[in-house]
Amino acid sequence: MKKRNVNEVLLQGNEAVAEGALRAGCRFFAGYPITPATEIAEIMSVKLPRLDGTFIQMEDEIASLGAVIGASLTGTKSMTATSGPGFSLMQENLGFACIAEVPCVLVNVMRGGPSTGLPTYPAQGDVMQARWGTHGDHPMIALCASTVRECFDLTIKAFNLSERFRNPVILLLDEVVAHMREKVTLPEEGLVEIFDRVKPKVPPEWYIPYEDTPAGVPPMASFGEGYRYHVTGLTHDVRGFPTSRPDEIGPFIARLFRKISQRFPEIQMGEVDQVDGADITVIAYGSVARSAKRAVRDARERGIKAGFVKLTTIWPFMKSVVEPVLKTSKVVLVPEMNMGQISREVKRVNQGYTRVVTLNKVDGTIITPEEILDRIIEVA
Amino acid sequence: MEEFTKLIHKYLRHDKKFPHVWCPGCGIGIMLGALIRAIDRIGYEKDEVVLVSGIGCSGRLPVYVDFNTLHTTHGRALTFATGIKLAKPGLKVIVVMGDGDAVAIGGNHFIHAARRNIDLTAIILNNSVYGMTGGQYSPTTPFGMRSTTTMYTNIEHAFKISELAVTAGAAFVGRGTVYHAKLLDGLMEKAFLKQGFSVVEVIAHCHTQYGKLNRLGGPVEMLQWQRDHAVTVESAARMKPEEMEDKFLIGVLADRDLPVYTEQYERIRQRAKAGQGKDA
Ligand SMILES: Cc1ncc(C[n+]2csc(CCOP(=O)(O)OP(=O)(O)O)c2C)c(N)n1
Ligand code: SF4
Ligand SMILES: [Mg+2]
Numbered sequence: 001m002k003k004r005n006v007n008e009v010l011l012q013g014n015e016a017v018a019e020g021a022l023r024a025g026c027r028f029f030a031g032y033p034i035t036p037a038t039e040i041a042e043i044m045s046v047k048l049p050r051l052d053g054t055f056i057q058m059e060d061e062i063a064s065l066g067a068v069i070g071a072s073l074t075g076t077k078s079m080t081a082t083s084g085p086g087f088s089l090m091q092e093n094l095g096f097a098c099i100a101e102v103p104c105v106l107v108n109v110m111r112g113g114p115s116t117g118l119p120t121y122p123a124q125g126d127v128m129q130a131r132w133g134t135h136g137d138h139p140m141i142a143l144c145a146s147t148v149r150e151c152f153d154l155t156i157k158a159f160n161l162s163e164r165f166r167n168p169v170i171l172l173l174d175e176v177v178a179h180m181r182e183k184v185t186l187p188e189e190g191l192v193e194i195f196d197r198v199k200p201k202v203p204p205e206w207y208i209p210y211e212d213t214p215a216g217v218p219p220m221a222s223f224g225e226g227y228r229y230h231v232t233g234l235t236h237d238v239r240g241f242p243t244s245r246p247d248e249i250g251p252f253i254a255r256l257f258r259k260i261s262q263r264f265p266e267i268q269m270g271e272v273d274q275v276d277g278a279d280i281t282v283i284a285y286g287s288v289a290r291s292a293k294r295a296v297r298d299a300r301e302r303g304i305k306a307g308f309v310k311l312t313t314i315w316p317f318m319k320s321v322v323e324p325v326l327k328t329s330k331v332v333l334v335p336e337m338n339m340g341q342i343s344r345e346v347k348r349v350n351q352g353y354t355r356v357v358t359l360n361k362v363d364g365t366i367i368t369p370e371e372i373l374d375r376i377i378e379v380a
Numbered sequence: 381m382e383e384f385t386k387l388i389h390k391y392l393r394h395d396k397k398f399p400h401v402w403c404p405g406c407g408i409g410i411m412l413g414a415l416i417r418a419i420d421r422i423g424y425e426k427d428e429v430v431l432v433s434g435i436g437c438s439g440r441l442p443v444y445v446d447f448n449t450l451h452t453t454h455g456r457a458l459t460f461a462t463g464i465k466l467a468k469p470g471l472k473v474i475v476v477m478g479d480g481d482a483v484a485i486g487g488n489h490f491i492h493a494a495r496r497n498i499d500l501t502a503i504i505l506n507n508s509v510y511g512m513t514g515g516q517y518s519p520t521t522p523f524g525m526r527s528t529t530t531m532y533t534n535i536e537h538a539f540k541i542s543e544l545a546v547t548a549g550a551a552f553v554g555r556g557t558v559y560h561a562k563l564l565d566g567l568m569e570k571a572f573l574k575q576g577f578s579v580v581e582v583i584a585h586c587h588t589q590y591g592k593l594n595r596l597g598g599p600v601e602m603l604q605w606q607r608d609h610a611v612t613v614e615s616a617a618r619m620k621p622e623e624m625e626d627k628f629l630i631g632v633l634a635d636r637d638l639p640v641y642t643e644q645y646e647r648i649r650q651r652a653k654a655g656q657g658k659d660a
Binding site: 052056058063065066070071078223228229232233234239241242 | 393395396397426427428430432435442443446447448449450451452453456458459460461462463464465466467468470471488489492645648649651652653
């Protein structure tokens with residue numbers, strides 16, 4: 001009999017998110033039930049108290065993200081999970097987490113929209129909202145999972161990035177990935193890299209909570225540990241106090257961008273396969289990336305020189321990967337379960353290098369490998 | 381006076397650039413004084429106090445005080461405070477809100493925090509108006525009064541914040557005014573010491589907006605109005621209902637022992653760890 005790997009488990013995407021979060025050290029979850037994300041809350045409500053953590057079901061998603069930010073300010077890794085309607089409600093507090101630089105993870109299991117839309121059907125319609133949903137200029141990190149194993153890995157990654165850059169991190173799933181079950185082998189405890197936010201080492205009287213350091217990420221004190229400082233959603237000076245001085249506002253916003261932009265290579269993840277000399281390259285993400293991968297393989301069997309790019313990091317947009325592909329491929333295809341959101345980014349990067357074509361589907365069904373293959377044959 | 385100076389030095393932030401944002405004669409400063417005196421009397425360490433606020437004139441209060449301070453989004457202060465308290469129950473979490481903050485945009489959070497009986501103190505500065513945005517009507521603007529968005533007079537009916545808190549399940553509810561500063565000190569102290577959700581509603585004047593639009597005079601006249609219309613719970617017990625018609629109650633409106641959320645949740649943790657309860 002084959003010896004069963006003890007870490008081998010059959011998991012649903014949402015379950016893998018919960019497992020990943022706990023492994024990352026998440027000890028606080030606040031949420032409001034919504035399909036197709038609810039399983040994450042249900043699992044956290046059972047598992048967190050066993051680990052001395054806290055789960056609370058708040059009165060809405062605005063409250064959920066508020067509680068998450070509050071908990072994070074005490075030094076507790078915190079998260080919430082939602083879907084479109086709830087994601088919309090969270091936008092104001094998401095901006096608060098950006099400006100006050102409070103680490104937190106927000107999982108958005110995308111379903112058909114707008115509004116109540118299609119609660120139980122997949123979509124990728126929130127990709128632009130993830131980038132620009134909250135008002136004002138702000139940097140954003142968003143990752144997107146296409147397998148159950150990635151749900152686990154990227155949840156951990158989301159926590160690590162959020163702790164590291166003091167920025168909220170959005171993990172996008174779609175309904176297919178969230179509810180799909182796959183056999184996964186989870187890494188041994190201890191084999192997973194975990195990053196905890198850097199705390200101040202200086203005595204409290206020297207602490208400058210929003211200091212402009214070269215890395216751009218100031219150490220973060222937890223409430224109740226002797227560093228009494230001010231946290232506000234108003235634009236603030238290095239001490240955290242509201243300011244209206246142009247010489248303080250400009251550098252502050254610039255730092256928020258710089259702390260992320262100077263570290264793009266550490267944030268941007270993806271998969272690039274046989275794009276050199278490709279006649280057509282397919283750029284996809286989420287569950288569509290699975291269909292795209294298959295379609296590319298089938299195309300190659302038919303003698304079409306097809307390349308494949310999977311975007312695991314959605315924001316910041318992976319220009320460094322996409323631009324060379326645009327320069328070398330005769331045509332680039334972007335299939336998405338929306339009316340064309342990432343394809344707009346691809347077209348923005350495409351400075352007349354090549355032809356960018358799309359395959360858009362918004363009828364609540366997934367894009368199949370056959371549909372992508374047909375489109376490849378049509379445009380290649 | 382010397383006592384005052386000591387408190388100012390101990391609790392106000394020296395590195396914060398004064399002057400503050402409030403209009404001369406505003407009641408918010410009196411409320412801040414009461415808050416500091418109550419904290420000082422109880423003897424909390426500054427490190428263990430977290431002062432959370434929403435958005436509004438009242439919401440600007442925490443920035444001046446040397447605690448862990450958090451200035452959140454409009455109406456959402458209680459949600460942030462909930463996260464802080466649950467993640468670190470050892471902290472003393474005090475939330476300062478305006479009337480619009482607490483019962484308009486944040487009304488839902490307010491009743492749910494009370495219902496949960498989560499161990500927080502909510503201090504609500506009720507000036508019957510949106511002060512910060514320039515005098516629009518709030519859910520506590522009385523019927524028939526003027527604001528910049530009810531220039532033909534207000535046809536909505538005012539919330540009674542304290543009564544709402546009592547009904548929603550708060551463990552402690554007190555109402556004071558900035559005129560009755562001593563009473564306010566005492567209410568705050570009681571509220572801070574109470575286990576569970578405690579509320580102090582502070583009736584205050586906004587002479588620059590609400591007072592001006594309704595020709596109620598300056599701060600002095602508006603403080604006199606508070607003096608003449610507030611009746612302590614004790615005095616009210618001896619008064620006839622018709623005498624109370626244009627008056628409002630001040631003092632302790634509710635003080636009851638109810639299961640406290642953080643304690644209950646700690647029990648859940650113990651049961652979860654012992655493998656009990658989930659399937660039972
Ligand atoms: C979401 C949102 N809507 C509107 C505002 C604008 N705003 C700022 S303060 C305020 C009302 C303040 O009134 P209140 O809460 O009574 O506080 P006060 O200024 O009277 O102390 C409003 C509407 C805002 N900051 N955020
Ligand atoms: S606008 Fe009204 S509430 Fe605000 S500071 Fe001035 S007097 Fe006080
Ligand atoms: Mg007000």
